[in-house]
Amino acid sequence: ELKVEQNPLFLSMQEGKNYTIYCNYSTTSDRLYWYRQDPGKSLESLFVLLSNGAVKQEGRLMASLDTKARLSTLHITAAVHDLSATYFCAVDIRRDDKIIFGKGTRLHILP
Amino acid sequence: GAGVSQSPRYKVAKRGQDVALRCDPISGHVSLFWYQQALGQGPEFLTYFQNEAQLDKSxxxxxxxxxxxxxxxxxxxxxxxxxxxxxAVYLCASSLDISSEQYFGPGTRLTVT
Known part of the structure; x- marks a missing residue:
């Protein structure tokens, strides 16, 4: 059974600081997703990572994937308050038809 | 173009009542997924359709x-x-096909009292 674990589950940080959210998964995966969710809102797709060594960047967020280690990271550079949200990683297996989500990381950036 | 829409956005039901939640996927999307998201948790898969066929309801x-x-x-x-x-919040997602990225609707927040 595929399991997805994120850590930390809660992160409070100062503006301007850098930090990394980790996502570990238990079996071979075809692709990994990072989503953002604001309170009371739906999921916004941030990144789709398809292959080992994939790195994608958008603004202050950068995601990477190491399929051998079954690990993805979401790195935040020089955090700003607008990045406060819950971030989910999710993994799917092509032979299956569902996406398995981690529990999410609640990110609170203090001004 | 229009994204995935869901209705109602909020539903309060008394215990024992039946409810029906609607999802309108993106036009032309073959695959449709339902997820349940409990408070403070990640979405959990409920069921999946490819066209009208329910292929997984595990x-x-x-x-x-x-x-x-x-x-x-x-x-x-x-x-x-x-x-x-x-x-919980019930999320619907659709994708062009099973191998494509899923696009999520705004969700229906169901509260049972």
């Missing part, structure tokens, strides 16, 4: 949950005899 928590997509577009998730533990 995530439905009990036989009180039923989903259909009779014409391969709009889908309805029905919950019979609602219980308090059914309180």
């Amino acid at each position: 995530g439905l928590p009990s036989d009180r949950f039923f989903a259909e997509r009779p014409e391969g577009s709009v889908s309805t998730l029905k919950i019979q005899r609602t219980q308090q533990e059914d309180s």
